[in-house]
Amino acid sequence: QHYTDAFAQVNPLRKVPALKDGDFTLAESVAILLYLSRKYKAPDHWYPQDLQARARVDEYLSWQHTALRSCCTRVMWQKLMFPVAMGQPVPPETLAATLAELDRCLQMLEDKFLQDQAFLTGPHISVADLVAITELMHPVSAGCQVFESRPRLAAWRQRVEAAVGKDLFQEAHEVVLKAKDMPPVDATVKEKLKHSVQALLK
Numbered sequence: 001q002h003y004t005d006a007f008a009q010v011n012p013l014r015k016v017p018a019l020k021d022g023d024f025t026l027a028e029s030v031a032i033l034l035y036l037s038r039k040y041k042a043p044d045h046w047y048p049q050d051l052q053a054r055a056r057v058d059e060y061l062s063w064q065h066t067a068l069r070s071c072c073t074r075v076m077w078q079k080l081m082f083p084v085a086m087g088q089p090v091p092p093e094t095l096a097a098t099l100a101e102l103d104r105c106l107q108m109l110e111d112k113f114l115q116d117q118a119f120l121t122g123p124h125i126s127v128a129d130l131v132a133i134t135e136l137m138h139p140v141s142a143g144c145q146v147f148e149s150r151p152r153l154a155a156w157r158q159r160v161e162a163a164v165g166k167d168l169f170q171e172a173h174e175v176v177l178k179a180k181d182m183p184p185v186d187a188t189v190k191e192k193l194k195h196s197v198q199a200l201l202k
Contacts (some may be wrong), residue, residue: 030061033127045124056121060113060128064135068109071101072135080142080180102139102146110152118159125163133160137173141180 001007002014008062011018011027019026019035026032048054077097078090109132113120120128136146136157143188147154 001171008080030065030127030131033130037127046127048126057126057128060120061131063113064128064131068105068132069135071098072138074098075102075144076114076138076142076176076179079144084180099144102144106146106150106153111148114152114156119156124158129160130158130164133157134172137176141176141178143180 001009002016002018007018010020010025014028015027017029017058019032021035026035032134034047047057075098078095082088082090091180094199109120113128114131117123119125120132136190140146164172
């Protein structure tokens with residue numbers, strides 16, 4: 001549906017998520033989260049007013065696009081979507097390199113951002129934690145044991161889940177965790193995804 005002309009009126013990038021708020025349209029998940037937190041005056045801990053506390057959230061959000069998000073997406077596609085949904089095998093060395101990169105990103109997530117704090121940017125949950133947990137559920141959906149050998153990260157996940165509520169947490173990740181059960185992609189969609197596929201296999 002996001003390739004339709006109607007969707008392009010909302011987001012010319014033809015990607016999800018996208019926001020339409022009256023006559024205002026907005027693309028990119030992080031921009032949408034920050035817009036909504038400001039519009040609805042979300043509790044301060046989500047995106048703090050304090051200059052340095054907000055800078056820590058911004059720091060994580062800037063890092064994750066080219067680090068955690070990138071490798072988590074590639075793991076899901078290379079381990080699950082290509083071979084299962086698209087019937088396209090992934091070279092073992094390509095997947096191994098991506099999994100090694102994921103391991104490095106997880107280590108950085110623990111050492112640089114989580115450290116000995118309750119949450120990624122301090123003692124309170126923020127949009128940084130929401131974005132991070134969402135990315136990590138992608139490799140989980142592909143069968144990766146992201147949290148099993150990392151007790152600090154596993155404890156953080158439990159705190160995030162408790163902070164947002166278990167039911168909401170499960171609802172938010174329900175679709176991605178069922179990705180392994182999706183039917184094979186038809187030829188038309190495969191053709192539209194061809195360039196994305198080539199990029200994700202590199």
